[in-house]
Amino acid sequence: MTADGKVVTYETPRALETGEILGIVEAFKQAARNAMEVGFDGVEIHGANGYLIEQFLQPRTNLRADRYGGSIENRTRVLLEITQAAIEVWGRQPRRRAAVAQRLRRGGADAALQPRDPIARRAWTRLLAFHRAALERGRARRGQPSERALGHGAVPPDLEPGF
Numbered sequence: 001m002t003a004d005g006k007v008v009t010y011e012t013p014r015a016l017e018t019g020e021i022l023g024i025v026e027a028f029k030q031a032a033r034n035a036m037e038v039g040f041d042g043v044e045i046h047g048a049n050g051y052l053i054e055q056f057l058q059p060r061t062n063l064r065a066d067r068y069g070g071s072i073e074n075r076t077r078v079l080l081e082i083t084q085a086a087i088e089v090w091g092r093q094p095r096r097r098a099a100v101a102q103r104l105r106r107g108g109a110d111a112a113l114q115p116r117d118p119i120a121r122r123a124w125t126r127l128l129a130f131h132r133a134a135l136e137r138g139r140a141r142r143g144q145p146s147e148r149a150l151g152h153g154a155v156p157p158d159l160e161p162g163f
Contacts, residue, residue: 015064021078024052029085032100036089043086043100045079053079 001007016024028045035043047053055061056078062069068077086100 018066018068021068025078025081025085028082029089032086032089042090045082045086045100047079053082 032043045053047057056068057075059075062075064070064074067074069075083100090100
C-alpha cells in the first residue's frame with residue numbers, strides 16, 4: 001500500500017538466475033566507473049545488514065545448488081566477483097590513491113542469519129580474515145598504507161587463499 005492508500009502489487013522474491021547475477025556484477029562495475037568519473041576516492045562494497053551480497057554469504061538465505069551456493073567458497077563467489085570488477089576499474093589508475101573496500105559483518109545483522117554451529121562460525125570468522133588479508137595485499141601492491149598503519153587493526157599475516 002502506498003502513502004496515499006493505494007494498493008499495489010509486488011513481485012514475490014525468487015532466486016536470481018545465473019545470467020542475472022552476471023548482470024548484477026556488471027552493474028557494480030558500472031557503479032565503480034561512475035564513482036571514479038565524478039571524483040570519488042574509492043568505493044565500498046556493502047555486504048552486510050541483510051542486503052543482496054550478505055544474502056549470498058549466509059547459508060540460511062542462500063539455498064542455491066549452483067556455483068553460487070553450498071560451500072563457503074561458492075557463497076563468497078558473488079562478493080569476490082563484484083570486488084574483482086571494482087578493482088579492475090580502480091586498479092587502472094596508478095597515480096590515483098584509490099581504494100576498493102568491503103563492508104562485511106560477522107554473523108550478519110539479523111540474528112536469524114547468524115551461523116549457529118561452531119564450524120560455521122569459525123568458517124565465517126576465517127572468511128572475514130581472509131578477505132581482509134587479500135585487501136591488504138592489494139593495498140601493498142598499489143603502495144597504499146595498510147589498515148594497521150591507518151589505525152584500523154592488524155591483519156593476520158599467515159592467511160593464504162583456501163580454508
